[in-house]
């Protein structure tokens with residue numbers, strides 16, 4: 028039996044510990060906001076937070092989460108109030124939307140570490156996340172916008 | 184006797200428990216927004232197939248095109264809401280079920296493709312809104328006992344001269360009893376409140392909180408998950424398989440042959456995938472075992488040496504070429520390319536004795552339903568398709584054979600339970616239906632004043648239409664219009680001009696890929712015109728301008744892009760600009776790319792893209808499509824190719840098939856030409872110019888010509 032916290036709720040699961048965290052989140056826990064794009068840490072669609080760090084859940088065995096805290100896109104905010112979500116709406120970022128959970132989860136760690144990220148910081152933090160629709164220019168703008176909201180104290 | 188349609192309502196009620204104790208709701212795109220609202224709506228007014236108004240004032244627009252990122256779930260509701268005079272804050276959307284009512288008015292079937300959603304819906308959705316508005320006014324007139332002509336509408340309500348007000352929700356019940364008007368008058372475009380405004384997308388919220396349901400997210404009670412072991416080489420057939428180990432693995436329910444390979448069906452995706460790895464399949468791969476793209480391109484080069492089927496001919500290009508003052512010949516090549524949507528293919532099927540329900544992200548509902556019905560052994564009316572969000576489409580999800588849907592129905596037949604077939608990234612990339620590889624051999628010449636006198640394009644590549652149900656679109660021609668589009672209508676004034684096409688008999692499955700033929704004709708023609716300009720010692724922008732006297736809309740976008748990009752103005756050392764212009768899908772696009780080349784590495788710094796797509800609906804979405812189109816085009820220009828050796832595809836995932844990433848992404852600036860022309864497309868027209876603009880900029884920076892994609896400085900000439 029594996030036990031860990033997902034979006035502040037404790038879960039106890041009887042699964043093969045080598046199963047990637049991604050598929051446990053999606054199939055055992057019904058948290059389908061986290062996406063599958065490549066299965067080999069190439070695209071970032073599956074990005075979640077494990078004890079606050081961005082990880083590619085497609086290559087992280089669920090055993091790595093044991094005793095730890097996982098946050099998925101469903102846990103980013105209960106009501107779209109995260110500055111990044113508000114900035115994403117303001118910049119009309121998503122196209123197909125499939126990569127966006129991963130983009131947001133990567134960006135959330137960036138903003139926590141560097142509340143005023145430079146373009147280079149954004150390049151570094153976001154280059155692991157592919158967007159086939161090409162929303163990069165808007166993601167960049169939205170991250171800067173979210174950073175701006177946070178300095179102006181608009182953040183929660 | 185036709186079987187009764189399955190009612191859509193039955194499907195909207197889904198709400199089910201997933202394993203592990205968390206409860207999730209299942210809903211189709213948009214439905215989630217109004218889950219509560221709909222429960223409260225006791226009476227609804229549904230004047231036509233395209234909208235529903237609840238007593239709670241909610242207006243639900245039913246969208247007959249698939250949302251794959253291009254914004255139809257916002258643009259089409261805007262059209263309807265405009266004529267309805269709806270309150271935009273009360274507008275929602277829903278994907279249409281399969282029904283002839285929702286056919287594309289021009290293509291005669293339910294399809295999302297050809298960059299046609301907005302122009303095809305432009306009147307259809309406005310008329311639907313106007314008809315509803317007329318009925319709501321009539322209902323209010325009855326209630327107040329006044330002449331309807333004295334009433335006006337605004338923001339979801341009808342008002343009389345004294346500003347008495349009845350909301351659409353208050354009128355819904357009464358309006359539902361009226362007969363829809365036979366004719367409607369549409370608004371004068373000058374009075375538009377929504378159309379033409381950068382209205383925010385309606386689907387953003389559910390795409391940033393994990394709630395949007397894509398095909399991969401579909402879940403239903405008792406559903407199994409399958410992966411299919413497909414042939415490693417196109418055309419290979421299964422001889423036998425050994426599942427002695429695979430079938431004993433945890434969660435495995437069934438392993439069975441299906442026409443496309445061997446289906447491994449399990450409780451979960453990971454179990455199915457693990458079991459597939461333990462499966463041994465023996466393939467007869469003799470058909471294409473020796474196939475190689477290098478050899479194929481060699482053969483294309485040979486073919487291009489002889490005349491092909493005549494597509495267009497003016498004057499005598501061969502004679503003019505022979506006598507010309509200066510001449511040049513060039514061969515351009517582009518590779519096979521996959522669509523590589525971010526969401527790999529998948530399809531969920533619940534097959535019962537007398538119904539078949541399919542949940543998938545498709546661009547091709549009518550065709551999929553017909554093909555699925557054949558396999559299910561049911562009349563098409565007993566098959567329903569629920570269109571989920573599409574994690575990208577780019578043409579792949581409109582497959583003439585419905586490959587991913589048909590296969591899933593076959594798997595459902597052996598599964599004996601609801602089942603979702605999931606493709607891994609590798610399955611998706613190796614699954615075929617690529618943009619065909621193409622070769623253009625072009626010969627051109629100029630006179631002693633530098634004016635072009637001849638141009639002859641010979642194309643070699645596979646036909647997309649041949650052998651499919653769309654062969655009829657070839658209209659008995661000896662060539663495929665989808666192969667030559669974009670060169671058969673070359674706009675430049677050149678007195679002697681020929682376009683010839685050669686068929687390529689290769690068995691790699693090919694398909695439309697964002698911008699179809701234009702994806703290669705744009706590259707070849709816009710690079711070659713640049714080569715002619717340099718041969719004439721003229722500025723590439725001015726050279727094009729002089730050859731477009733009869734094409735004012737080409738000129739306008741060319742001028743706009745050049746002006747905004749600062750064409751001719753000095754740049755930092757090492758940087759150079761390239762330009763391209765192209766007409767595709769009823770829209771005109773020009774782009775200027777700014778690049779630098781350092782140690783053989785190309786960096787695209789900036790792209791300025793100008794479009795004329797006639798009257799537009801949402802400039803915010805247009806800008807997004809141009810940004811995305813340029814990035815799609817730049818990925819292909821800089822990084823991407825599919826190659827085959829010994830019949831096997833050499834690329835399998837994003838490590839061997841790279842995409843443009845954040846750190847490589849240029850600054851992109853977009854501009855729209857304002858006019859009142861008929862609406863054109865926007866999803867595809869922004870792709871074709873990017874590769875030639877970059878290639879021409881590379882020439883300007885280095886003096887080296889790029890004639891092959893993806894660009895490699897080692898192959899430049």
Ligand code: FES
Pocket residue numbers: 062063064065066067068069070071072073074083084085086
């Ligand atoms: S799915 Fe995990 S990085 Fe692509």
Ligand code: FES
Pocket residue numbers: 121122123124125126127157158159160161162252525574575
């Ligand atoms: S929005 Fe479609 S892949 Fe990023």
